[in-house]
Structures are given as structure tokens and as C-alpha cells.
Amino acid sequence: MPGVSAPVIKAPVVKLVQRTTEPAGVQTLRSTAAAVIAYSLAVALLPQPAPLTAPLTALLVVQVTLYATLTTGIRRVNSVVVGVLIAIGFSALVELSWWSLGLTIFTSLLIGRLVRVDEFVPEVAISAMLVLGVSQVADTAWERVWETLIGAVVGLLFNLVFAPPVWVRSAGSSIVGLADRMGDMLRGMGEEVAGNIPVSRAAARLHEARRLDHDIVEVDASLRQAEESLTLNPRVRQGLLYRVVLRTGLDTLEICAVVVRVLSRTLTDLAKARTEEELFPADVAAPLRQLFGHLADAVESFAELVTTPLAADGEAAEDRLAEALTRSRASRDLVADLLLEDVQEHPRQWQLHGALLAEVDRVLAELDTDERAKRLGEELDRRSAEVHDRRPRLSALRRRLGRRAA
Structure with missing residues (x-):
């Protein structure tokens, strides 16, 4: 019956709309959009077949609020760039193994505290591990750096152009x-x-x-x-x-x-x-x-x-x-x-x-x-x-x- 089925169809839709207006739902949609844009731009500008560092950086930079993006974006970009550079240096010297991975993580956490990225110290090690897993990192060093910069710029501009909601x-x-x-x-x-x-x-x-x-x-x-x-x-x-x-x-x-x-x-x-x-x-x-x-x-x-x-x-x-x-x-x-x-x-x-x-x-x-x-x-x-x-x-x-x- 139409009178009975309408509320059943409407209720999930209403719940979905309510969820998308919550901070977690909006953050999910905005982060996904920024990451996709960063990846598409990196594919168009760089010769790398899978420039995943760009969407990774955009994902880390985009925040729920514009103020958080501007205040934490620089530290996030710094943490990712430092992690990429550490991975490039280790990949040029040693092969990937358990001891080189541990040394990379230890060095990343130590350098992350020295460069004062505050709460984003773990992201230095995360970025280093992600990039270290790519073969022939030393040959694509500058491409990784450019990917990072593209993702950072997209993340910052995303919140500037599409102003976040007011909570x-x-x-x-x-x-x-x-x-x-x-x-x-x-x-x-x-x-x-x-x-x-x-x-x-x-x-x-x-x-x-x-x-x-x-x-x-x-x-x-x-x-x-x-x-x-x-x-x-x-x-x-x-x-x-x-x-x-x-x-x-x-x-x-x-x-x-x-x-x-x-x-x-x-x-x-x-x-x-x-x-x-x-x-x-x-x-x-x-x-x-x-x-x-x-x-x-x-x-x-x-x-x-x-x-x-x-x-x-x-x-x-x-x-x-x-x-x-x-x-x-x-x-x-x-x-x-x-x-x-x-x-x-x-x-x-x-x-x-x-x-x-x-x-x-x-x-x-x-x-x-x-x-x-x-x-x-x-x-x-x-x-x-x-x-x-x-x-x-x-x-x-x-x-x-x-x-x-x-």
C-alpha cells in the first residue's frame, strides 16, 4: 500500500541526510573529494603511473574547519615531506628488510620531533613507510616530492574554495x-x-x-x-x-x-x-x-x-x-x-x-x-x-x- 510503504522508504533517506550533516560525515566526503582531485591532478601533471602520495597528502591536510586546515596544514605538509625525504635517503642506501624498516621508523620519529611537527610526528614515519614500499624510490625522488606538494596545495585550496560548514x-x-x-x-x-x-x-x-x-x-x-x-x-x-x-x-x-x-x-x-x-x-x-x-x-x-x-x-x-x-x-x-x-x-x-x-x-x-x-x-x-x-x-x-x- 502506498500509505504504508512511503514512511519505510523515507526513513533511511532522512537518516542518511542527517548523518551527512554531522562532522564525521562531512569530513569523510570532503577528504574523499580532495584526495580524488589531488590524484587526478597528479596523474595529469606527473609521469608516475600511480601517484598515491598526492591523495595521501591531501587526505592528511584537509580538516573539518578552515581554521584547522590553515593552522595544521603546514605542519602536516612538513611531516609528509620529511617522511618522503627520509624514505628516499634510506632506499638509496639499503634494501627494504626488517632492520632497515625499523631503522627508518626510528629515524623518522626522531627527526619528526626535531623539525617540530608537534602532534604529527607519527605521520612522518607513516609517510616514510608508504613511500619506502615503492620500488625504485631513488629514481622517482623528485616525483614523490612533487606529488606531496600537489596534494598539499589541493588540500589547502579545497577548504579555501569550498568553505567548510559552520558547526x-x-x-x-x-x-x-x-x-x-x-x-x-x-x-x-x-x-x-x-x-x-x-x-x-x-x-x-x-x-x-x-x-x-x-x-x-x-x-x-x-x-x-x-x-x-x-x-x-x-x-x-x-x-x-x-x-x-x-x-x-x-x-x-x-x-x-x-x-x-x-x-x-x-x-x-x-x-x-x-x-x-x-x-x-x-x-x-x-x-x-x-x-x-x-x-x-x-x-x-x-x-x-x-x-x-x-x-x-x-x-x-x-x-x-x-x-x-x-x-x-x-x-x-x-x-x-x-x-x-x-x-x-x-x-x-x-x-x-x-x-x-x-x-x-x-x-x-x-x-x-x-x-x-x-x-x-x-x-x-x-x-x-x-x-x-x-x-x-x-x-x-x-x-x-x-x-x-x-
């Missing part, structure tokens, strides 16, 4: 995912403040909050890739602004994650001290649950604000954040008054009540829109001054690329 959306999705996990955690805490909560359950919530550190590491890696894709990209006019917005947003969420972990610790300590009674009285538990819910809404709205590209949607996200913060502050004041009355009647663990309110205040202070605007301005000024002072030529190149894109 802002994937980084934004990672930030939103982190905020959603924090929001779910805060709502879960709100559901547990009523009645008696077992210590094991509170400890499990604390362990879950501690795992946020691993999530932050993953989000930071995604954000670093997005920052590289924005740097020197001619398709991006305000790369510095995007980088600062995303980076400061992640910094804020990281601080909030620490506070959430401390908040879980406070609730766990309360659960240990009140094993035979309610964690909070009924008149306090209800507004406290609302407070946690409003905090969750504020964290999620903040993530939506820092990852929204359009001005109109950004204003809507800022309005939602402001409303969530207003509700959170009102609930916080109500809970503070109720906790004060409760502490006066039952002063046990009063310090934990104060710690809970202080942790809520820290989250609200980090998410405050006025403070964020001030922090953004300061960070933009600082980074602009650093780039201009450290790399005046790079600043001029960015301005030139920005004018061309405009």
Missing part, C-alpha cells in the same frame, strides 16, 4: 541538551522535597548531578569545533560575537551545574538528618517545588537564548528567560519567609536551609540578563584587544575577509 548548530544543540538535563534534574529535586525521602534516593540524585561534569566536557569539545569553524571563515561576518556568546553561555551553565551539584548535596544532608520525618513541612514543600520548576524553566530559557541566531527569536527567548527569573525570585522570597518561620519553630539544620537559599540565589545571579549583557560586553572588548595585540596581521585578514563576504 554552530551542533554546538547549540549540545548546549540545549545540557540545559535540558539540568532542568530535568531540578524538576526531579522539586518532586522529592515533599514527604520523607530515602537517603539512597537523595544520594542517587547527587551522583546524577556529579555526572554533569562529563556532559560539560562533551559540550566543550563540540563548542571548540564550532569556534574553529567560525575562525577565518569567509561565510561568517560576526564570528567573534558568535564565539563569545556560546562560550560565555557554556561558562554560565557550567557554574549552574556546580551549584546544582551543591544543591543536591544540601538535600542529601537534609535527608540524612531527617530519616524519620518529612524533608520539609507541607506548607514549604509546595512553593519549594514551584521554585525548582521555575529554576528549570530559567535554565532552559537561558540555553535557548544563547543558541538563538535570529534577533526576533532572541527577543522572545529573552522575554521567556526574564519571566522565568521573575517567577523564580517571587517563589524564592516566599520560600525564604516560610523557611524562616519553620526554623524559628524547629531550629534543627537551620544552616542547610540557609545554604539552599544561597545556592538558589547563585543560580539566579548567573542567569540574570543584565549581568549577562555586561559580561558579554567585557568579554568582547577583551578578546578583540587580545587578537589585535597578538596578531595584528590576523586581525587585518579577518577584516578583509569580512568586507569580501559583505
